[in-house]
Amino acid sequence: MRIIRFSAPEKLGVGTDPLFGVLNDQDAILVLRGDPIYSGIVPAEKSLKLSDVKLLAPVIPRSKVVCIGKNYADHAAEMDSEVPSEPIIFIKPNTSVIGPNEVIIWPRMSERVDYEAELAIVIGRICKEVPASKAKDVIYGYTLANDVTARDLQKKDGQWSRAKGFDTFCPLGPWIETEFIPGNQKITSTLNGEVKQSSMLSEMIFKVPQIIEFVTNVMTLLPGDVILTGTPAGIGPMPSGASITVAIDGLGALTNKVSSRGQ
Incomplete structure (x- = not known):
């Protein structure tokens, strides 16, 4: 549905x-x-x-967007990092969420804004300490996400809150699919018609049940919370006026444009 x-x-x-x-x-x-x-x-x-x-945006999280970093081995490699031994988590504010065809605003303080195609989990009920075997019981459905990142600020700060937390930096959509089951579906990002990322959800290091278990052992999740599950290799900058599309087989496509810097 x-x-x-x-x-x-x-x-x-x-x-x-x-x-x-x-x-x-x-x-x-x-x-x-x-x-x-x-x-x-x-x-x-x-x-x-x-x-x-x-x-x-099919959901506006009333609480938070939880993100998983470096969850594809090829992306960890392109970031000059080792494959993590456990999920790396960080938070994007709910004010960063926008919907399909809305504009990603390029902040004045950044010189490079990147795309990151991701599968997003939408949580359906209050949950804490959920075992991996019960993860499906707390998932409402799935949607697409673009974990937009001010890459220069990420490197400058040494942590990710500012770089990933700007308003408009979390496009979600176009809908929530309640019957989707993550497996070997293709995930892509396409910038101005050119495919930049192309991988399979099966390449995730930590699968959805493991992610749910880990995150809920750290924090309580609320209905409408969203978890971004990480991005594959191929990340890169979006030029001013660019059109960026994230797609996953079975979930459709999410397209947004990028403003000029500082608008």
Whole structure:
């Protein structure tokens, strides 16, 4: 099931506030009442066309975005790092989240802004100390993410909070797929039509169950929290005005543009 969050013109009779829906096929949306992560699938007895609405980030984390660093061996190598013995975690603020086709704002204090294609886990309930064998019980679904990074600031600071925490630095979307099962699906990033990253989810060092177990032994996760699972090799800078697309087989594609520096 594909869950979307969207806004629609008032002329469609649903108001302009963000709404949730189930995307049943390529263009038909069943409008829902409330946030399905909290209230379940409650139809509003109204349907719309996808072509008539604007897609938003499918989830706005009320708490946090937890990220896993260096979770592909080839990416660790390109960062001149060893493969980690346990997951490396850091936090992106929920204010960094934007949706499909929204603009990534290039901050004035950075000279290099990079793309990082990632699989994102959406958490469905409050959870703590979840064993790997029970990880699927706390997952609501999956979506796509771009862990945008001010690479020069990451190197300058020696830690990642500023470099990865700017507003607009966490594009998510285009929807949450509740029936997706991570396996050997291809993950790619495409910059201005040129493929830059191409790998398989099976190449992740720490798989989703291990990630869930590790993170929940550190912190409590809340419904709507998001975990980014790491990026493969091929990261690089996005020039001003660039179009960047993250894609995973079975999850669709997430496209954003980059502003001019300092706008």
